[in-house]
Amino acid sequence: xxxxxxxSHHSAPELPTQYTPADVEGxxxxxxxxxxxxxxxxxxxxxxxxxxxxxxxxxxxxHLGHAFEHTLIDAxxxxxxxxxxxxxxxxxxxxxxxxxxxxxxxxxxxxxxxxHDLGREAFVERVWQWKAESGGQIAGQxxxxxxxxxxxxxxFTMDEGLSRAVQTVFKKMFDDGLIYRAExxxxxxxxxxxxxxxIEVDYQDDDGELVSLKYxxxxxxxxxxxxxxxxxxxxxxVAVHPDDERYAHLIGKRIVLPLTGRTIPVVADTHxxxxxxxxxxxxxxxxDPNDFAIGLRHDLxxxxxxxxxxxxxxxxxxxxxxxFEARSAIVAALRAEGRIVAEKRPYVHSxxxxxxxxxxxEPRLSLQWWVKVETLAExxxxxVRDGRVNIHPADLTQRYFDWVDNLNDxxxxxxxxxGHRIPVWHGPNGETVCVGPDEQPPSGEGWEQDTDxxxxxxxxxxxxFSTLGWPEKTEDLAKFYPNAxxxxxxxxxxxxxxxxxxxxxxxxxxxxxxxxxxxxxxxxEHGKKMSKSFGNTxxxxxxxxxxxxxxxxxTLARGANPGTDVPIGEDWVQASRNFANKIWNAARFAMMNGxxxxxxxxxxxQLSATDRWILSRLNATVADVNALxxxxxxxxxxxxLYHFAWDEVFDWYVELSKTTFMAGGEGAKVSAxxxxxxxxxxxxxxxxxxxxxxxxxxxxxxxGESLVVAEWPADSGFRDAAAEQEIAVVQQVVTExxxxxxxxxxxxxxxxxxxxxxxxTALAAHEAAMRSLLRLQPAGEEFSATASLPVAGATVALxxxxxxxxxxxxxxxxxxxxxxxxxxxxxxxxxxxxxxxxKAPEKVVDKIRGRLETAEAxxxxxxxxxxxxxxx
RNA sequence: GGGCGCAUAGCUCAGCGGUAGAGCGCUGCUCUUACAAAGCAGAUGUCGGCGGUUCGAAUCCGUCUGUGCCCACCA
Numbered sequence: 001x002x003x004x005x006x007x008s009h010h011s012a013p014e015l016p017t018q019y020t021p022a023d024v025e026g027x028x029x030x031x032x033x034x035x036x037x038x039x040x041x042x043x044x045x046x047x048x049x050x051x052x053x054x055x056x057x058x059x060x061x062x063h064l065g066h067a068f069e070h071t072l073i074d075a076x077x078x079x080x081x082x083x084x085x086x087x088x089x090x091x092x093x094x095x096x097x098x099x100x101x102x103x104x105x106x107x108x109x110x111x112x113x114x115x116h117d118l119g120r121e122a123f124v125e126r127v128w129q130w131k132a133e134s135g136g137q138i139a140g141q142x143x144x145x146x147x148x149x150x151x152x153x154x155x156f157t158m159d160e161g162l163s164r165a166v167q168t169v170f171k172k173m174f175d176d177g178l179i180y181r182a183e184x185x186x187x188x189x190x191x192x193x194x195x196x197x198x199i200e201v202d203y204q205d206d207d208g209e210l211v212s213l214k215y216x217x218x219x220x221x222x223x224x225x226x227x228x229x230x231x232x233x234x235x236x237x238v239a240v241h242p243d244d245e246r247y248a249h250l251i252g253k254r255i256v257l258p259l260t261g262r263t264i265p266v267v268a269d270t271h272x273x274x275x276x277x278x279x280x281x282x283x284x285x286x287x288d289p290n291d292f293a294i295g296l297r298h299d300l301x302x303x304x305x306x307x308x309x310x311x312x313x314x315x316x317x318x319x320x321x322x323x324f325e326a327r328s329a330i331v332a333a334l335r336a337e338g339r340i341v342a343e344k345r346p347y348v349h350s351x352x353x354x355x356x357x358x359x360x361x362e363p364r365l366s367l368q369w370w371v372k373v374e375t376l377a378e379x380x381x382x383x384v385r386d387g388r389v390n391i392h393p394a395d396l397t398q399r400y401f402d403w404v405d406n407l408n409d410x411x412x413x414x415x416x417x418x419g420h421r422i423p424v425w426h427g428p429n430g431e432t433v434c435v436g437p438d439e440q441p442p443s444g445e446g447w448e449q450d451t452d453x454x455x456x457x458x459x460x461x462x463x464x465f466s467t468l469g470w471p472e473k474t475e476d477l478a479k480f481y482p483n484a485x486x487x488x489x490x491x492x493x494x495x496x497x498x499x500x501x502x503x504x505x506x507x508x509x510x511x512x513x514x515x516x517x518x519x520x521x522x523x524x525e526h527g528k529k530m531s532k533s534f535g536n537t538x539x540x541x542x543x544x545x546x547x548x549x550x551x552x553x554x555t556l557a558r559g560a561n562p563g564t565d566v567p568i569g570e571d572w573v574q575a576s577r578n579f580a581n582k583i584w585n586a587a588r589f590a591m592m593n594g595x596x597x598x599x600x601x602x603x604x605x606q607l608s609a610t611d612r613w614i615l616s617r618l619n620a621t622v623a624d625v626n627a628l629x630x631x632x633x634x635x636x637x638x639x640x641l642y643h644f645a646w647d648e649v650f651d652w653y654v655e656l657s658k659t660t661f662m663a664g665g666e667g668a669k670v671s672a673x674x675x676x677x678x679x680x681x682x683x684x685x686x687x688x689x690x691x692x693x694x695x696x697x698x699x700x701x702x703x704g705e706s707l708v709v710a711e712w713p714a715d716s717g718f719r720d721a722a723a724e725q726e727i728a729v730v731q732q733v734v735t736e737x738x739x740x741x742x743x744x745x746x747x748x749x750x751x752x753x754x755x756x757x758x759x760x761t762a763l764a765a766h767e768a769a770m771r772s773l774l775r776l777q778p779a780g781e782e783f784s785a786t787a788s789l790p791v792a793g794a795t796v797a798l799x800x801x802x803x804x805x806x807x808x809x810x811x812x813x814x815x816x817x818x819x820x821x822x823x824x825x826x827x828x829x830x831x832x833x834x835x836x837x838x839k840a841p842e843k844v845v846d847k848i849r850g851r852l853e854t855a856e857a858x859x860x861x862x863x864x865x866x867x868x869x870x871x872x
Numbered sequence: 873g874g875g876c877g878c879a880u881a882g883c884u885c886a887g888c889g890g891u892a893g894a895g896c897g898c899u900g901c902u903c904u905u906a907c908a909a910a911g912c913a914g915a916u917g918u919c920g921g922c923g924g925u926u927c928g929a930a931u932c933c934g935u936c937u938g939u940g941c942c943c944a945c946c947a
Contacts, residue, residue, distance in 0.1 A: 347946095395877080398876075406944095564885095569896085588907080643894085747902065
């Protein structure tokens with residue numbers, strides 16, 4: 001961009017007629033970073049404002065959802081920075097354990113290798129390489145978007161410092177008895193070969209087959225149904241309801257389990273629903289969570305029949321079969337023995353899948369590490385209940401409570417290689433030692449570190465304080481914790497938000513943030529979920545290249561209604577690009593006419609009604625936008641700015657001021673100052689959403705250093721209802737005459753002789769502007785009015801020097817007349833209704849009276865216009 | 873099975889008790905001295921159905937239908 005900032009407000013700057021984002025965005029961003037605008041200083045006297053980035057996974061590049069989230073956070077932090085806060089937009093990325101490991105494993109697979117070919121150490125090295133690459137891409141995308149993050153504070157969940165935080169918390173929780181190791185049924189992914197937590201399970205309705213099996217011999221038989229026949233090899237009981245008379249005679253007996261040569265007991269357990277199926281349930285404690293619970297209650301044996309890959313381990317003819325092969329093989333074998341009493345029937349049921357690879361999960365008995373959540377979850381719930389943390393929008397609060405109030409212990413160990421290794425050493429005689437960050441692990445023969453790594457959300461849960469240097473007592477921590485706001489998607493409420501709440505309250509004894517502002521998911525233009533399999537995903541870079549970052553940002557902000565999903569289509573980005581271009585050209589025009597911010601704003605008495613009107617509207621807009629920002633109403637504030645800028649400033653104020661500017665002199669100088677003011681403030685207001693175009697124009701207009709560090713506008717309190725009313729009338733007259741011209745088929749540029757009767761009205765001052773807008777020439781000697789348009793106390797008489805289309809006009813007016821009459825009748829009806837008058841608030845009654853007045857005025861106007869029509 | 877939400881103009885959505893709104897799209901006329909990525913004018917909705925509350929309901933209540941999401945130990 002041009003560097004003519006010093007003299008720019010004295011001479012019209014040379015700006016091209018079209019805004020080309022690519023020319024300005026990159027260099028501007030680098031300049032902002034170089035000048036250190038985005039850094040945050042713990043020693044600052046300013047009040048802090050902190051938002052941490054929801055750390056993107058280093059699994060590739062950012063998608064539109066990230067761009068959306070970043071736009072919102074950037075807008076919030078840019079505004080706060082302008083408001084004088086010591087603002088920290090903490091950047092960083094997440095190692096994303098299982099997700100990243102899977103991505104790199106897929107890369108390896110392309111080379112025909114598995115992670116086992118490399119071994120743990122080499123594999124992890126390989127993931128670090130991938131991290132460097134992915135992280136670079138992500139940072140590049142963030143720069144393109146214009147994110148004002150403190151790059152000097154960039155963090156990664158597996159940095160030394162953050163790893164230290166992980167180890168510290170683990171040790172503390174271990175010592176407090178909040179972390180323990182236990183063998184339980186967990187969700188096991190036979191492809192990823194790891195346990196996953198309950199919330200990493202995606203349930204889908206799958207088509208299964210229900211088979212009914214007969215267990216036992218002779219009179220002691222019972223029929224059970226199952227969709228997972230292969231697990232019968234591990235059955236160690238049949239359970240029935242204690243009150244179920246059908247099976248009373250069997251309770252306590254042992255019956256024959258087919259194919260195995262074993263006998264199993266029939267136990268009574270209230271978990272069984274006698275109404276469901278046969279009322280008898282096969283019990284496989286090693287491969288089903290409910291059965292495991294039954295097993296505990298009845299002291300049943302747990303027999304594992306599937307290995308970690310889902311392959312049958314039980315001895316016998318089925319050994320080595322995959323679980324799905326085994327399923328049909330076992331059904332076939334049972335059929336051969338006459339054990340199938342009801343043929344397979346289709347059965348749709350909910351089946352858990354790995355949220356990372358979609359593989360059908362296998363519930364599996366396994367020794368894992370757990371977090372005891374009870375006290376942590378209670379504290380996390382209380383912090384919201386007592387208002388220390390606000391959830392926005394509020395209707396998501398219930399969902400949060402439902403979760404934290406009904407939480408099961410959290411399985412935190414993963415049988416992966418990429419992640420924070422569990423800081424526990426196992427000794428040769430079964431000893432277990434948890435090692436803190438400053439302690440030496442036990443050495444000697446037989447001591448080994450636990451091979452598991454932690455759930456990736458363990459480290460993400462520490463993010464609001466681990467990024468600030470915890471466990472050291474840093475100045476950053478003192479200044480920037482708790483964070484002000486957390487901006488994230490509602491899909492992360494359980495994975496991340498609730499965990500941050502638990503960890504923050506536990507480790508810091510303080511909430512992690514004051515407000516959680518949930519956003520929705522970005523969808524395509526038809527509201528469909530974006531996914532690679534639908535082929536409707538968008539790389540934000542493509543749209544930024546085509547339309548500019550500002551256009552993408554504005555589109556995303558404009559769609560951001562709290563907590564609700566955001567559909568976005570390329571057409572909409574185009575429309576935002578058009579808006580940016582409109583701002584560009586309006587500013588160009590303003591500067592060509594000498595718009596300036598130099599000198600004091602003239603006092604109200606020196607201003608025209610037009611100037612007072614726009615300043616009144618400007619300040620009202622400042623107030624509106626501020627209120628909307630404080631309520632995270634991005635869509636509404638973007639819309640308010642769009643309409644204020646485009647409709648009011650560009651389409652009306654600029655147009656109404658053109659004659660003033662052309663006339664020159666003192667009036668032009670005053671208007672140039674007002675226009676400069678309006679532009680200045682409007683650009684400031686728009687800057688957090690569209691930082692690039694506003695920065696370019698604002699520095700040119702004002703010669704100021706940068707909008708990034710400029711002051712956020714305050715409502716001066718200036719309002720002028722009279723001027724607003726006056727301009728409303730001007731708009732009404734202009735619109736009515738334009739309508740007439742258009743209906744009469746006059747070309748927009750065609751000049752028409754006209755006589756304006758404005759005497760005695762405030763409109764007289766606007767005659768020149770109205771004539772210019774309406775292409776009305778002075779009435780000459782042989783002026784002969786062919787149409788007379790009375791509007792709001794004024795009359796515009798036009799000489800079309802020829803016949804007008806009387807019928808078209810009569811038709812139009814007749815229609816308008818009918819509408820006005822209807823309006824009048826409605827208003828009269830209301831005002832004649834005693835119940836209404838008695839019960840309606842005065843405000844509403846006044847409104848109806850106003851409506852009646854308008855309708856009556858319209859009737860007078862339209863009747864006069866009809867009367868003025870030439871006879872045919 | 874439980875819970876939450878949504879059904880408003882062709883599309884995507886605001887409005888949530890007092891005359892139906894926006895963006896895009898559509899129609900017509902214009903390169904009118906910033907912008908055709910523009911300007912001006914215009915058309916389009918018994919606000920899902922049915923009941924109820926109210927002086928008044930797109931807005932509150934009930935119910936039905938359709939649709940989406942979250943949670944759950946569906947053998």
